[in-house]
Amino acid sequence: MSTSPLSPNAPHLINTGLTVEETRAAISGLVDQLLDSGAVAKTESVLLDQGLNRILACDVLSPIDVPAADNSAMDGFAFRGTELRSEPLTQLTVAGTVFAGTPFTGSLAAGQCLKIMTGALMPAQCDTVIPQEMTQKLPLAADGIECIQFESSAVSSGENRRLRGEDLAQGSVAIRAGRILRPSDLGLAASLGINKLTVKRKLRVAILSSGNELRPLGSPLDSGSIYDSNRYSLMGLLNRLDLDVLDCGIIQDDPIALKTAFSQAASTADVIISSGGVSVGEADFTKQVMQELGDIGFWKIAMRPGRPMAFGTLKPVPNQHPPRSTLFFGLPGNPVAVMVTFYQFVQSALLQLSGATQHRPPLTQAIASAAIRKKPGRTEYQRGILEIGPDGRTQVRVTGSQGAGILRSMSEANCFIVLSHEQGNVAAGELVNVVLFEGLL
Ligand code: AMP
Ligand code: MG
Numbered sequence: 001m002s003t004s005p006l007s008p009n010a011p012h013l014i015n016t017g018l019t020v021e022e023t024r025a026a027i028s029g030l031v032d033q034l035l036d037s038g039a040v041a042k043t044e045s046v047l048l049d050q051g052l053n054r055i056l057a058c059d060v061l062s063p064i065d066v067p068a069a070d071n072s073a074m075d076g077f078a079f080r081g082t083e084l085r086s087e088p089l090t091q092l093t094v095a096g097t098v099f100a101g102t103p104f105t106g107s108l109a110a111g112q113c114l115k116i117m118t119g120a121l122m123p124a125q126c127d128t129v130i131p132q133e134m135t136q137k138l139p140l141a142a143d144g145i146e147c148i149q150f151e152s153s154a155v156s157s158g159e160n161r162r163l164r165g166e167d168l169a170q171g172s173v174a175i176r177a178g179r180i181l182r183p184s185d186l187g188l189a190a191s192l193g194i195n196k197l198t199v200k201r202k203l204r205v206a207i208l209s210s211g212n213e214l215r216p217l218g219s220p221l222d223s224g225s226i227y228d229s230n231r232y233s234l235m236g237l238l239n240r241l242d243l244d245v246l247d248c249g250i251i252q253d254d255p256i257a258l259k260t261a262f263s264q265a266a267s268t269a270d271v272i273i274s275s276g277g278v279s280v281g282e283a284d285f286t287k288q289v290m291q292e293l294g295d296i297g298f299w300k301i302a303m304r305p306g307r308p309m310a311f312g313t314l315k316p317v318p319n320q321h322p323p324r325s326t327l328f329f330g331l332p333g334n335p336v337a338v339m340v341t342f343y344q345f346v347q348s349a350l351l352q353l354s355g356a357t358q359h360r361p362p363l364t365q366a367i368a369s370a371a372i373r374k375k376p377g378r379t380e381y382q383r384g385i386l387e388i389g390p391d392g393r394t395q396v397r398v399t400g401s402q403g404a405g406i407l408r409s410m411s412e413a414n415c416f417i418v419l420s421h422e423q424g425n426v427a428a429g430e431l432v433n434v435v436l437f438e439g440l441l
Contacts (some may be wrong), residue, residue, distance in 0.1 A: 002262060004400075007252075017299075017300050017301075017302055017303050018299050018300075018302065019301075019302050019379070020301065020302065020303050020344065020379040020423055021388070021419065021421075022346075023299065023300070023301050023309070023311075023345060024345065024348070025402065026297075026311075027345055027349050028347075028348075028349070028352060030311070030312065030349075031327065031349050031353050032315060032326065032350045033313075034313070034325060034327060034353060035255075035352075035353065037053045037324075037325065039270065039324055039325065040200070040201065040203060040270055040352075040353055040354065040355070041251065042200075042201040043057040043058075043198050043199065043200055043201060044196055044198070044201055045196050045197070045198055045199075046196065046197055046199055047195060047196055048186055048190060048194065048195050048196065048197060049186075050184055051181045051185075051189075051197050051199065052181060052182075052183065052186060052242075052293070053180060053181060053240075053241070053242035054180075054181050054197070054199035054200070054202075055178065055179070055180055055181070055199055055200040055354045055355050055356045056175055056176070056177050056179045056181060056185075056197060056198070056199055056200075056204035057177060057198045057199050057200050057355065058176065058177050058198045059173045059175070059176055059177050059213055060173070060174045060175040060189060060192070060194060060197065061171055061172065061173060061174065062168040062169070062170055062171065062172055062173075062174045062192050063170065063192060063193065063194070064170055064192060064193065065164050065165035065168070065169060065170045066165065066166075066167040066168040066191065066192065066240050066391075067162050067163075067164060067165075067166065067167065068164065069122075069164050070121070070122040070161055070162065070163055070164050071100075071119055071120060071121050071122055071161070071162050072098075072116045072117065072118055072119065072120050072129045072160065072161065072162070073118065073129065073161060073162050074118055074129050074160045074234055075116070075117055075118050075131070075132050076115075076116060076118040076129045076130050076131040076132045076134075076135070076160065077092065077094065077113040077115055077116065077129065077130050077135060077148055078113060078114050078122060078123060078126035078128065078129050079092055079108075079112070079113035079114070079115065079126055079128055079129075079130070080097065080108070080125055080126060080127060080128070081127050081128040081156070081157025081158055082138050082155060082157070083110075083111065084115070084128070084152050084155070084156075085152045086152070087152065088151060088152060088153075089149050089150070089151060089152060090149065090150055090151075090152045090357070091111075091138070091147060091148070091149040092111060092112060092113040092147070092148055092149075093111060093112050093113070093145050093146065093147050093149060094112075094113060094114070094115055094145075094146040094147065095108055095109070095112040095113065095114055095285060096114050096115070096118045097114065097115040097116070097117075098114050098115070098117065098120040098121070098123060099117050099120055100117050100118065100119040100120045100371045101120075102120070103120075103123075104120075104121070104123040105119045107125065108123065108125045108126070110369045113126075113130075113148070113337070114126065116129060119430050122161055125415055127157065127158050127161060128155060128156075128157050128158055128159055128160065128161065129155075129159065129160035129161055130148075130150050130154060130155045130160070131155075131160060133315075134150050134151070134154045134155070135148045135149065135150045136148065136149050136150065138427055145233075152415065155164065168192075174188055174192060175188060175189065176357070177231065177355075177357075178355055178356055178357030178358075179356075179357065179358075180351070180356050180358065181197070181199070190373075199228040200354050200355040202242065202243055202244045202354075203243045203244070203270045203271060203350060203353060203354055204243070204244045204246060204268060204269045204270050204271075204418070205238055205243050205244070205245055205246065205269060205270065205271045205272075205273060205350065206245075206246040206247075206248050206265035206268070206269035206271070206272045206273070207231055207234045207235065207238070207245060207246070207247060207248065207272075207274070207275075208231070208247075208248035208249060208250070208251050208261055208265065208272070208273075208274045208275075209228045209230050209231050209249070209250045209251070209274070209275055209276055210250070210251045210252075210253060210274055210276045210277040210286070210333075211228075211250070211276040211277065211333060212252055212253045212259065213225050213226055214226065214227070214228040214250045214276070214351075215227055215250075216228060216249070219405060224411070228250050229335055229407065230275040230276070230331075230333070230335055230338045231247065231249075231250075231275075233335065233338055233339055233342075233407075234273060234275070234338065234342065236346070237249070237339070237342050237343075241347065241350060241351070243350065243354075246265065246268060246269055248261055248264070248265050251274075253277060253282065254295065255285070255288060257287045258277075258286065259289050259293065262274075262289070262290075262293055262328075262404050263293065263317055265326075266293070266314045266316075266317050266326040267320060269326060270324075270326060270327065270353065271326065271327045271328075271329070271344075271349075271353070272314065272327070272328050272329070273329045273331060273346060273352060274328075274330050274331065275330075275332070275333055275338045276328070276331075276332070276333030276335075277330065277333065278298060278308045278309060278330040278331070278332060279308045279332060279333065280308065283308065283310070286298075286310070286330065287310075289318050290310065290312075290328075290330075290396045293314050294312055294313050294314035294315045294317060294325070294326075294328065295312045295313055295315075296310050296311065296314075296328055296330070297310065297311065297312050298310045302377060302378040302379065302421065303340075303344070303378055303379045303380070303381070304378050304379075304380045304381070304399060304402070304404075305332070305334060305336050305337040305340050305381065305404030306331075306332055306340045306341040307332065307336040307337075308332050308335065309329070309330065309331060309332060309341055309345070310328070310330030311327075311328060311329050311330065311345070311348050312328055313325040313326065313327060313328060314326040314328050314371060327349065329341075329345070329346050329349075331346070332404075334404035334405045335404075335405055335407040335410075336383070336403070336404045336406060336407060336409060336410055337404045339410055340381045340416070342410045343361075343381075343416070343435075344381070347359075348360055361435050361436075361439075362439075363418065363433050363434065363435055364433075364434050364435075364436065364437075365431045365432065365433055365434060366386055366394045366395055366396040366431070366432060367389070367393060367394065367395045367396070367429060367431060368395070368396060368397070368417075368426050368427070368428055368429065368430050368431075368432050369389060369395040369397045369428065370397055370398070371425065371426060371427055372386070372398055372417065372419070372425065372426040372432070373425055373429050374419045374423055374424055374425055374426060375424070376422055376423060376424045377421065377422075378419060378421060379418070379419065379421050380417075380418075380419040381416045381417070381418060381419075382398050382402055382416070382417040382419065383399045383402065383409040383410055383412070383413035383416065383417075384396045384397060384398055384399060384400065384413055384414070384415045384416065384417040384434065385397055385399055385412070385413060385414055385415070386414055386415045386436065396415065396417055396432060398417065399412045399413045400412070412439070414436065414438065415434045415435060415436045415437055416434065416435045416437075417432050417433070417434055418432075418433040418434065418435060419432065420433070420435075
């Protein structure tokens, strides 16, 4: 890395190389600086049913023990552990039934048990449950008393009972600050009787497309023009993160139009994401504008797709109260490169800036079902299809053509095959790293 975008006086050179890891570290450093300046420190309170995908601002402490009392983990029969015989079989008479929500108030004599349902409170005199399927009913006695028998070794004293506070003790942390709230977190908060959560405020993210050849949907395509698809991919990517998206449309390759658009966006947005206009031919031109507005580095990143990229901060706009810098990403124009650079750099920066503690999607591994061509010296994100092979093992193959402009390769794929910087060609049967597009959340 020959210059650093973190240095305030960094010359804004083009043709400087960064690896993916160096880029990540530089962006993360910029976000830390913004966080230190208190740029997005605000929090708000939301009702639980509005909490999905928001980022928790404070630890949620459990106001109660969970479970609140000892209860049965099984449908079966509850008894005192001391009733277990040393002989092979234990026999007990059934003195009654305990349902969930209806505590047993009677008392048990020696040799007795209670039929019990999962979740029902453990009667005071019982500490053990034998699951129903491990018992046999004995023929009814003449007096109508029900008896069961089971192998004495089938259960040990104290088994199949959930203890008070076993899941969560009162006062302990149930959900940590920085968590992106998932359905299970909402359920967990509800199980504690909590109806409101303190979350980070939503980030405001402005998006725009730059290029004279771009046309909005609904208008005819004249010679040499194309539809602006990047804004729609970006909107989809951002909406999944539950952010406020500000659509600034298509901007012509014109210094005044670009300067006006960026300044306007910076007056309201925390982050601006543009696509197009950062490749070698065009970067000089965009660079001019950006140098006036902030501290932006234009880089060639050792990756494919997504080589040209700009990032940095825009200065607070005049008369802004309080003055606030804006994080800027100038993504390459190629539609696949936009998505790859978003997933690799922008998404984690947005999550970090929002206060989330987990920023990176998990990597998994799969067997390459065919050879994959790869040049050492750059990280490649090939679009792949992950599936279970005929031998029952997880395998991955590359989707058709991998050109940076071929959006269909993203649409057909269900994962990125991530081939590391040093790696060369992959032979069929080798393990490769994979990041899934979708997952259970
Ligand atoms: P650029 O990075 O501006 O040189 O653009 C690289 C390629 O991506 C060119 O073929 C552009 O026409 C195309 N491109 C740029 N912006 C968009 C966009 N918003 N939607 C679709 N294609 C685009
Ligand atoms: Mg362009």
